[in-house]
Ligand code: ACM
């Protein structure tokens with residue numbers, strides 16, 4: 313916790329740009345916006361003739377939206393926080409921005425959609441609900457200049473347009489593992505701000521795992537006193553750390569108090585984000601077993617320790633034959649459920665190695681008594697017990713796709729992470745599904761050539777372009793099952809991510825691609841357009857204090873061997889507008905403009921810059937032609 317304070321030095325800044333927008337003065341620049349770069353791409357965006365000029369005399373009106381309604385309060389509070397006019401009650405006059413809840417519902421845009429009309433007289437943002445208005449506002453923020461937080465404008469000329477927008481999927485999720493590394497309240501809020509900016513609406517909070525238990529549980533205080541802390545080895549790469557020594561202080565970790573959880577839930581709700589807490593059952597429980605070793609299997613003499621570094625294969629497993637384990641889990645649920653208003657509780661279920669169960673007399677006894685076939689069915693039995701318990705309290709469970717192996721009720725929602733197979737099977741069985749196949753959705757994977765990136769999950773690669781190619785709806789799934797695909801989400805596992813800055817580096821810009829995949833219609837998917845729009849979003853994000861991965865600037869070299877032994881080299885980067893320079897060993901960089909031919913055995917050095925903003929480590933690739 314102490315460490316938390318020194319590390320998290322962020323401003324509450326997502327909406328500072330909105331405030332600064334109104335920070336017009338007589339001094340200041342004028343700007344004419346030439347093109348909007350909105351992510352996710354709206355369903356319809358028609359540019360029209362003329363423009364609206366935003367200036368110090370522009371007024372904001374809440375129209376028919378009550379001053380106490382959440383969105384207006386939210387927008388107004390942020391404006392007021394930076395000493396500007398809040399949204400006023402009353403009717404629109406010329407030169408105003410008007411927020412309207414439609415008197416007559418517009419069915420096409422649904423609960424979450426909105427329209428924006430920019431004309432020479434006004435800007436009108438309208439929706440069927442406050443949530444729609446909130447998303448309209450997020451789009452509006454992206455219509456302003458990227459550098460508005462740094463530059464004072466006296467006038468902003470916005471081209472006239474009509475936007476109609478609504479989401480493709482209802483589940484637009486972002487997962488964060490706070491067990492492998494703990495991220496404090498400030499960073500969680502910053503993460504929620506980021507989600508809101510890109511219209512994501514489900515925060516999957518991975519609160520428990522082998523490497524730390526992160527939520528206060530009053531009835532079992534050792535979960536926090538012991539299970540939330542470990543010896544600090546953050547200087548070593550994950551997997552190369554020395555084991556903890558006897559008596560070494562446990563200074564790394566932390567947990568969220570109930571008060572903090574409530575604060576975060578409320579913060580998320582203001583941004584139309586529901587939170588799904590994950591309590592891992594029955595595996596990934598090293599932190600539980602160090603705190604309460606009596607919940608391990610009979611005859612398991614392992615000394616479990618909350619520690620840094622891999623714990624693989626993850627053999628720690630709660631005893632499935634011990635009634636006091638089931639009581640413990642129910643007690644934990646009794647404390648977790650009241651904190652989270654949303655209907656889902658995630659019970660994990662992944663990667664539970666069942667070797668201990670095979671050797672445990674109690675587990676074997678349970679298998680016999682309950683007429684179960686094997687250890688997989690014992691996991692199924694435990695999950696179903698928890699499901700029944702959770703359902704009695706009006707909630708439903710979500711589990712990783714392993715829960716299909718033990719059999720769950722059709723009420724359970726399956727999170728498909730080992731490809732889309734589990735998701736397809738679940739949908740066919742009538743279970744709801746959230747698609748998060750790791751090859752498209754695991755943002756802890758390298759985003760570019762590992763040699764030039766900070767350490768990440770070894771032997772992985774997930775580029776921005778690949779994320780953009782994700783489609784949560786499997787092509788092979790027959791129409792009648794498609795309603796079960798609720799949407800998708802990106803996951804950030806944090807073994808290799810030990811600072812908030814690194815979390816942002818890995819999330820961005822790939823999370824923006826995920827947001828577009830989940831919101832925009834598949835028919836509007838257009839990589840060339842996205843790589844143009846993402847470039848401007850990267851500038852905006854950096855201006856708002858987010859650390860963005862430089863990977864999308866990485867120069868990718870492709871080589872075609874020619875018959876005379878030379879090679880034709882082409883270089884591209886994912887982000888449009890990247891300036892790529894290269895040299896072939898003489899140290900004199902030239903700007904790349906078109907493919908060129910090099911002789912065998914030439915070293916090729918490439919460096920990418922973007923708009924003078926690439927301040928990270930330079931990307932230098934060396935390529936030998938015979939490779
Ligand atoms: C997972 O990545 N083990 C769900």
Ligand code: ZN
Pocket residue numbers: 608609610630631632633634668669672673674675
């Ligand atoms: Zn057991």
